[in-house]
Amino acid sequence: MKSIMKKEASIAVIIIILSIVLSFINPVFLTIDNILDILKGNVVLGILAMGMTLVIITGGIDVSVAAVTTAVCVVIGKLLVMVPDHIGALFLLLVIACLLGIILGGINGFLVSKIEIPAIVVTLGTMSMINGIVLYVTNGQYLNSTDFPKVFLKFSNIKILGVSILIWLFFLIAILTWFLLKHTVMGREILAIGGNKESALRVGINFNKVQIFVFAYMGFLAGIAAIAQISYTKAVDPNGLSGLELSVIAAVVLGGTNIMGGRGTVIGTILGVLLLGIIQNGLILARIDIFWQKVVVGLIILLAVSYDHIQYKRAQAQLSRIEIDS
Amino acid sequence: MKKLKFFVSLLFLFGLLAGCVSQNSATSNKSANNGQASETKNDANGKLKIAVVPKLVGIPYFNAAEKGALQAGKDLGVDVIYTGPTEADAAQQVKIIEDLISQKVDVIAVAPNDPASLTPVLKKAKEQGIKVIDWDTPADQSIVELSIHQIDDEIYGRHIAKTLIEKIGTDKGEIAILTGGLSAANLNAWIDAAKKELEENYPGIKLVTDKIATDEKQQVAYQKTLDLIKSYPNLKGIMAFSTPAPLGAAQAIQEKGLQNKITVVGTALPKDSKPFLEDQSLDVAILWEPNKLGYLTVALAKDLVEGKKPQDGQNIDNVGKIEVKEDGKTVIMGPPTDFTAENAGNYDF
Numbered sequence: 001m002k003s004i005m006k007k008e009a010s011i012a013v014i015i016i017i018l019s020i021v022l023s024f025i026n027p028v029f030l031t032i033d034n035i036l037d038i039l040k041g042n043v044v045l046g047i048l049a050m051g052m053t054l055v056i057i058t059g060g061i062d063v064s065v066a067a068v069t070t071a072v073c074v075v076i077g078k079l080l081v082m083v084p085d086h087i088g089a090l091f092l093l094l095v096i097a098c099l100l101g102i103i104l105g106g107i108n109g110f111l112v113s114k115i116e117i118p119a120i121v122v123t124l125g126t127m128s129m130i131n132g133i134v135l136y137v138t139n140g141q142y143l144n145s146t147d148f149p150k151v152f153l154k155f156s157n158i159k160i161l162g163v164s165i166l167i168w169l170f171f172l173i174a175i176l177t178w179f180l181l182k183h184t185v186m187g188r189e190i191l192a193i194g195g196n197k198e199s200a201l202r203v204g205i206n207f208n209k210v211q212i213f214v215f216a217y218m219g220f221l222a223g224i225a226a227i228a229q230i231s232y233t234k235a236v237d238p239n240g241l242s243g244l245e246l247s248v249i250a251a252v253v254l255g256g257t258n259i260m261g262g263r264g265t266v267i268g269t270i271l272g273v274l275l276l277g278i279i280q281n282g283l284i285l286a287r288i289d290i291f292w293q294k295v296v297v298g299l300i301i302l303l304a305v306s307y308d309h310i311q312y313k314r315a316q317a318q319l320s321r322i323e324i325d326s
Numbered sequence: 327m328k329k330l331k332f333f334v335s336l337l338f339l340f341g342l343l344a345g346c347v348s349q350n351s352a353t354s355n356k357s358a359n360n361g362q363a364s365e366t367k368n369d370a371n372g373k374l375k376i377a378v379v380p381k382l383v384g385i386p387y388f389n390a391a392e393k394g395a396l397q398a399g400k401d402l403g404v405d406v407i408y409t410g411p412t413e414a415d416a417a418q419q420v421k422i423i424e425d426l427i428s429q430k431v432d433v434i435a436v437a438p439n440d441p442a443s444l445t446p447v448l449k450k451a452k453e454q455g456i457k458v459i460d461w462d463t464p465a466d467q468s469i470v471e472l473s474i475h476q477i478d479d480e481i482y483g484r485h486i487a488k489t490l491i492e493k494i495g496t497d498k499g500e501i502a503i504l505t506g507g508l509s510a511a512n513l514n515a516w517i518d519a520a521k522k523e524l525e526e527n528y529p530g531i532k533l534v535t536d537k538i539a540t541d542e543k544q545q546v547a548y549q550k551t552l553d554l555i556k557s558y559p560n561l562k563g564i565m566a567f568s569t570p571a572p573l574g575a576a577q578a579i580q581e582k583g584l585q586n587k588i589t590v591v592g593t594a595l596p597k598d599s600k601p602f603l604e605d606q607s608l609d610v611a612i613l614w615e616p617n618k619l620g621y622l623t624v625a626l627a628k629d630l631v632e633g634k635k636p637q638d639g640q641n642i643d644n645v646g647k648i649e650v651k652e653d654g655k656t657v658i659m660g661p662p663t664d665f666t667a668e669n670a671g672n673y674d675f
Contacts, residue, residue, distance in 0.1 A: 028556045037556075041549045135384045135412060142386060144573075146601045233545050234577065237570065239385075240543050284553040289536055291508070 007256040007312065011271040014304050015278060022282040029285050036163060042277040043166045044069070044232065045244070046270065047225040049251045050177040051218035053269045056252055057181075057194040058211060059261030060112060060119035062218050064127035066244040068104045071130050072097050072226035077143045077236030085149040093152075097223040104130070105219015109212035127245075134238055143236040156231030166228050173224060178266040186213060194262035251276050254304055275304060373405045375431040376627045378620065379422060380410040381439050381463065386595055387569060387616050390675035391462070394620030401644070404628050407431065408620075416440035423447045427454060433627040435474070437462035445469065457630050461623040463512060472630060474623050474657045476614040478649075479512065482662050483519025486612055489664070490563050490591040491528055493609045498530035499562035502554050503537040504547055504575055504592075506568025513567045516593075520565060534558045540571045547574025555582060566592030572611060576602035596665040596673040603667040611665040617675060618645045622659055 023030040048065050055062045076097050083089035104126070111122040145153060158165040181187040189210050192200040201207055230236060255272025257264030279300055283293045378395045380388040392408045399406030407426070411418030416439045424447060426434055434451055438444045438460065445466045448458050452469060459472040467473065491497055503520070505513050517537055524531050538554070540547040547570060555561060555578065566572035572592025576599070579588055585606045594611040602608035622645045626636055636657050638650040649658040665673070 026557060031556075034556055037549075037552050041545075041552070132412075139384050139389055141389070142570075142598050144598055144601055229545075233548065235544065235573070237544050240545055240570075243541075280549070281553055284535075284538070284550060285557045287535060287557065291536075 008265065008268045008271060010307055011254070011256060011268065011275060011304060014300075014307065015271060015275055018275070018278055018282065018300070022278070022286060026285040026287070029282060034281070034285075036167065038274075038277045038281045039167045039170070040164050040232070041281075042273055043170045044225045044229045044241075045247055045251060045276070046170045046273040047173050047221050047228060048218075048244070048248045049255070049269050049273050050173055050266065051214075051221035052248050052252045053255070053257055053264050053266065054177070054181070054190055054214045055119070055218050056249075056257050056259060057261055057264045058190055058214050059194055059197070060211065060214065061249070061259075062105075062108060062123045062215065063120060063245045063249075064104075064108060064123040064130060065218065065222055065248055066241045067127040067130040067134070068101060068219060068222040069226045069229060069244075070238060070241050071104065071134055072100050072223050073229055073236050073241075074134055074138055074238060075100060076226055076230060080149065080152060080230070081143070081147040083149060085151050087151055089149065090151055090155055094227060097227050098220050099223070101219040101221070101223025101226070102216050103219070105222065106212060106216045108219070109215030112215060113208040113211035138238045141238070145234040148234070152231075153234065156234060166231060169224070169228060173221065174266055174270055180217075181266060186210070190214060191262070194258075194264075196262075247276065250301065254301060275300075373403065374433070374628060374631055375405045375407065375429075376433045376435065376624055377407045377409070377426045377429075377431040378461070378623055378627075379419065379426070379434065379436040380408070381419075381437045382414045383410045383412060386598070386675060390595075390616040391620035391623075393675075394617030394622075395624050396620075397617070398621040398624035398644075402625060402628050404624065406624055410437075411439075414439045416443040420444060420447045423451065427451050427456065430454075431456060432631050433457045433459065435459045435461050435623045435627055436465060438465045441465045457627070459623070459627060459630065461619065470655070472626055472636070472655050472657060474619070474626060474659070476616075476619045476659050477662055478658050479515040480519045482612075483516040483521075484523040485662055486516065486565055486567075486591060486593070487520035487523040487528075489610050489612060490565055490589060491524075491531065493589045493591060494563045496562075497528045500532050500534045500558055500560050501563040501565065502534050502558065502561060504540050504550065504564060504566040504568075504571045505537045506540060506542040506571060508537070508539050510568070516567055517565075534561065537567075540566075540568070540574065542568055542570055544570040544574040544577070547571040548577045549574075551575040551578035552582075555579075555584065555588070561588055563589040563591070566590060566594075569594050569598070569613075572608055573598055573602060576608035580605060580607035594665075595675055596670040597675055599665065600667075600670045603665070603670050606667070609666075611670070612662050613665065614659060614662055615673070615675075619659055621645055622648070622657075626657065 028034055052062060052065065076093055079093060083093065108123055108126055111117055112119045160168055181190065189205045192205055193207060193210055233240065251272040252269050253259055254275055255268035257268060279297055283296060288296060380391060382388065395406050395408050409422055411422060419439055420443065423434060423436065427450060434456055436444065441464065448465060448469045452458050458470050459474065460470045461474040462476060464473050503517060505517060538550050540550055547566065551564065551574060564575050566575045572590060572594040575590045575592065579585060579590055580602065590608050591610050591612065593613050595613060596611060599608050599611040603611065622642055625642050635654060636648060636650050639647055641647050646660055648660065
């Protein structure tokens with residue numbers, strides 16, 4: 001338990017140091033306006049990272065998240081230009097987006113658990129299929145907000161206490177995921193399976209059920225992320241999310257989730273998303289030359305992960321010493 | 327349970343097969359009618375076969391080019407095969423050209439993803455008596471008989487810079503440049519030309535930072551523009567290269583209500599940029615008309631087979647006057663088109 005808290009603390013320390021450095025270089029960094037922009041810009045990444053945390057804790061991985069989100073975006077985009085300008089239509093779309101996401105995620109979960117194909121193979125397959133279908137349906141056509149109903153544009157501009165609704169949405173999802181992981185039987189089962197699959201099976205946890213659940217939950221969040229993405233860009237770009245799955249996985253791993261499964265927290269993932277967002281934002285504010293930005297990004301990621309890993313190893317060493325002593 | 331597994335894997339297999347079939351059927355009906363063609367070269371009705379290969383299919387730009395190419399085929403009485411890879415991948419493009427060679431087309435016009443990797447296969451096509459030309463992006467110049475450019479890179483870059491300064495209204499101030507990707511040769515050529523124009527004629531303009539990459543994505547351009555606005559509060563203008571970048575930049579300007587303070591000029595398609603042009607968050611979109619480029623490619627390909635070389639100042643129906651460089655094979659379609667709030671509605675790409 002303590003080692004998990006330490007893990008988060010180490011990422012937080014890196015974020016704080018980075019923030020201090022950045023605000024010295026450019027005072028704009030610490031303005032509320034800028035921080036809200038960073039948060040808003042990473043809502044889609046953050047929502048997807050929540051689901052990915054659960055998937056990775058069970059020892060799986062889902063590389064089809066960006067494709068699923070794009071597919072939902074495209075379907076919702078097609079519906080958006082058809083629905084009447086009414087608040088009810090908005091809720092209907094939200095429900096459709098979630099259902100569609102759950103179905104697509106459920107297919108992944110079904111293939112992974114029932115047919116026992118490794119998760120990376122399944123999701124690579126579904127990613128390719130979904131991308132192909134999306135390309136066929138849209139022909140790459142970009143859809144802009146001219147034909148969107150006004151109520152949708154109004155929704156995406158709502159601010160509560162000066163903070164965009166998208167950011168609230170992200171926090172809502174984070175709390176939901178935290179609650180799920182911490183206080184429900186399902187959440188405990190997810191952690192148990194990631195920790196030690198054999199013992200989890202022996203105490204009677206239904207492995208298939210848990211796997212289908214995490215992939216369906218991932219799909220559900222992809223549906224929500226699709227709505228957030230359309231609200232954020234006020235457009236549907238079939239190519240706009242390509243490659244996002246890598247950032248999502250990077251954020252989760254940066255946040256201290258073990259890529260082999262078993263370890264991971266919601267807070268950690270939030271910090272991972274923040275770190276990625278701050279790096280992206282800070283590099284322009286710090287006026288670092290474009291060619292060096294990529295080098296710096298890689299450097300910070302390596303630093304963060306190795307710092308974190310060294311901490312972890314130290315804790316482990318301490319543990320084994322105690323065992324010898326006793 | 328076992329049955330279910332079997333059923334599902336069968337279903338999966340079908341899915342995979344269906345994927346292959348749809349791709350094959352597109353090419354196989356072409357190869358079917360070239361089965362007869364292989365003997366006489368031209369098919370039964372004696373029509374020329376012109377293959378136009380884009381960098382990739384399924385993006386608005388190349389869809390518009392396809393429309394123009396097919397229209398030209400109809401107008402000029404030639405068969406046009408428009409086919410390309412589903413992503414901008416050189417290896418896939420090689421396969422498609424191999425396929426076209428075995429279909430014995432008369433002309434292959436290609437927009438290469440990577441010029442060097444296409445050289446061997448284009449050589450092979452040439453050896454089999456197929457005329458090889460390039461369009462949109464230059465291929466290996468020692469192989470192609472014609473090189474059709476949409477625009478003169480130098481003139482285009484300078485025109486964009488000039489338009490930006492004109493719209494800012496003063497030749498003093500800070501500006502920034504967004505680009506699609508750091509390694510795209512054509513974007514870099516335009517940016518270099520634009521920079522040259524600024525250096526030579528507008529010494530009062532200061533570029534605040536090196537060009538910023540936006541990964542050909544609107545939301546990345548949007549975020550980077552937000553960051554730019556904050557780090558450089560005196561910013562007066564943004565030049566955005568690659569088609570999604572101006573949209574992202576304009577979206578940021580629109581959201582922050584800076585239409586009167588920051589001028590955005592970029593290379594975008596009119597249909598996509600219309601909402602931004604209308605509220606002045608995007609001041610001008612500058613591009614050529616890709617449908618005309620497709621049309622011109624087919625028209626010149628037909629002339630080439632008939633032994634006619636393009637002439638400087640020659641008038642091509644539905645395209646306009648073209649420019650031919652001194653080497654006799656580099657063709658330039660014409661000056662760029664400015665899309666503004668007034669005329670953006672007239673285009674369907």
